[in-house]
Amino acid sequence: MNQVNKRTRIQERNRAAILEAALEVFSQAGFRGATLDQIAKTAGLSKPNLLYYYASKEAIHTELLSGLMDNWLEPLEALKADGDPIEEIIAYVLRKLDMARSLPRESRLFANEIVQGAPRIIGEITGPLKTLVDEKASVINGWIEEGKIAQINPYHLIFSIWATTQHYADFDVQIRAILPTNGNTRFAEAANFLEHMYCAALKPS
Amino acid sequence: MNQVNKRTRIQERNRAAILEAALEVFSQAGFRGATLDQIAKTAGLSKPNLLYYYASKEAIHTELLSGLMDNWLEPLEALKADGDPIEEIIAYVLRKLDMARSLPRESRLFANEIVQGAPRIIGEITGPLKTLVDEKASVINGWIEEGKIAQINPYHLIFSIWATTQHYADFDVQIRAILPTNGNTRFAEAANFLEHMYCAALKPS
DNA sequence: GTCTATAAGGTGATAGAC
């Protein structure tokens, strides 16, 4: 290993540590609420050293958000027109719920951004996200016309899936405070409930 | 009108203007993201004058949140055990959706607070809110035992109602960006969709 | 690449005149 590779690997490790720390802090406090001090401390670096790797607070946040959008679109992309309609939609619901379970910080990062008007990510929404949703709404409308599922509004179906699944990440504090069970059964319970609800709602009449 | 009453009315008017401005700013930017400058300017007061009425930024935020919690619980309180189960739940869904339409800033104020860990409102959640939810979950469980509705988990039913309705306020920017319709029909569409979904999900098997 | 020191500007809150 030569000096250049060594430096590169240190750089990659530090950049990764910064993004990990930034995800932790931004998702918990929002863009304005987060401070470089917190991120630097969480990453185990000094503040100037952090700014050696990223030019600004904004740059870190932008990199996080853009890096996540691809991941965020994946579950919906996997919805295939040639599968069984209800199975495809239920599988999408469960994939989204599993993302809320395994990537709650990513979900809260988006939630913070969108609740506050999506100033730094509106382009991704009106662009790639809208394109994908329009495409999948067409698929769902096709299923409706074939009589394979009930006549529902595909856009509002998708919104309700986003809402019900991301809720378990975004409003985690509230859910833990209210649920009478103390353990980690809430995602299994949620999966049961959501599967029942969407099966019932989609069954053609 | 004597001098005392006149001063009192001016005070009431200014305090109301401050709370209105604070709702506007806090709901859009979160606690940390909001500044007293913005709130004062929106309220049409100087910053020191604003702090003449409220001791601190925190005091304004606390007053807003505690004043709103009562309003927030009302729709669920109106769910009555002696009504028709499915009609009662659907009416609750539609009341919540109407609150998301008419009070979006209040919804976003809560969303901002809870996404960031509810540091200033956790007591209201573990206290009055949990008490109310436990009570209504019992009512719903009673309906299930009587075979009047399907066997669903009442807590997750309530979570899903919160999620699907508040989503139209909290993620308003995203919804507007994605929906193909330009007008204000989204709440009517949502009402149709949600009524269909919850009717189907609750119908006893 | 990493550090200490510090600049530059924003922000919550107070002092004191009117």
Next chain:
DNA sequence: GTCTATCACCTTATAGAC
């Protein structure tokens, strides 16, 4: 009750030594 002026602190970002 309301204002101007200002303090004290925080936060982003940079300078420059090592």
